[in-house]
């Protein structure tokens with residue numbers, strides 16, 4: 001155990017947790033990298049730190065400066081918290097469809113929030129493109145300047161996983177790791193871990209939620225449908241994904257991912273968001289493809305509290321025609 005110099009120094013070095021049910025069902029060792037244990041409670045703290053550090057090192061971000069970003073939430077939370085610890089302001093553009101809990105957390109973390117209607121990337125008012133324009137405007141008016149974090153095409157994001165996540169997995173498993181798989185938002189995690197571990201012989205796969213475009217782009221396989229998962233489901237080859245070739249790829253419907261999220265909560269004490277369900281489902285697909293006896297690592301992306309009003313809400317799930325576990329609306333214990 002060591003003393004972290006500051007909050008940023010407490011990012012990373014997360015545990016690898018053996019996932020009991022997924023391991024027993026597949027005969028493989030399925031291990032989850034506990035990224036929800038980062039200070040901002042998600043995998044995106046690593047990218048936020050590397051993006052900010054890179055901008056400071058390049059002289060683009062000066063003390064008191066503003067960081068602008070378009071985000072589904074977690075990158076914004078990471079940027080706001082790392083920013084607070086280093087004296088930067090944050091302005092976050094978020095699609096209004098994202099969970100209320102993430103918006104509340106962003107405000108709590110000190111970010112100024114701009115909510116925009118959800119729109120595809122080709123629409124100029126898409127949250128990512130909107131945030132790029134806003135950064136340009138604020139760079140002219142903010143006294144200490146402004147930068148656009150641009151997590152999708154800023155490869156400082158991927159670099160975080162090349163330098164930290166990948167090597168940590170290698171070290172923690174003593175090199176006894178056969179596969180890694182996760183879904184892509186910006187693609188920084190999957191492509192960064194791939195750059196670190198594919199040269200060592202580890203197969204690195206992609207799990208796509210239903211309706212996401214990467215599967216088709218990378219393998220030609222159609223992926224119709226839709227997903228309630230947040231933060232994943234990319235439709236283009238971002239700069240972070242450029243150069244990554246999956247060794248394995250699969251599509252994961254919500255109806256498969258959600259029961260995994262519920263099981264992790266009820267039987268393994270892990271309170272996870274929806275993307276983690278897609279990742280663990282992907283790891284199980286990869287395990288079945290590779291056969292028993294292999295070790296496969298995936299990402300436990302963020303904490304489930306962030307989606308309590310959606311993933312753990314019977315009305316919301318039923319309206320979407322998704323599975324609801326019987327314990328979901330068990331009355332809370334009351335004191336007579």
Ligand code: PMP
Nearest residue numbers: 074185186187188189231275301
């Ligand atoms: N899961 C969640 C909950 C996320 O917020 C994100 C990032 N938006 C991811 C997974 C995907 O991470 P990456 O951007 O590194 O592909």
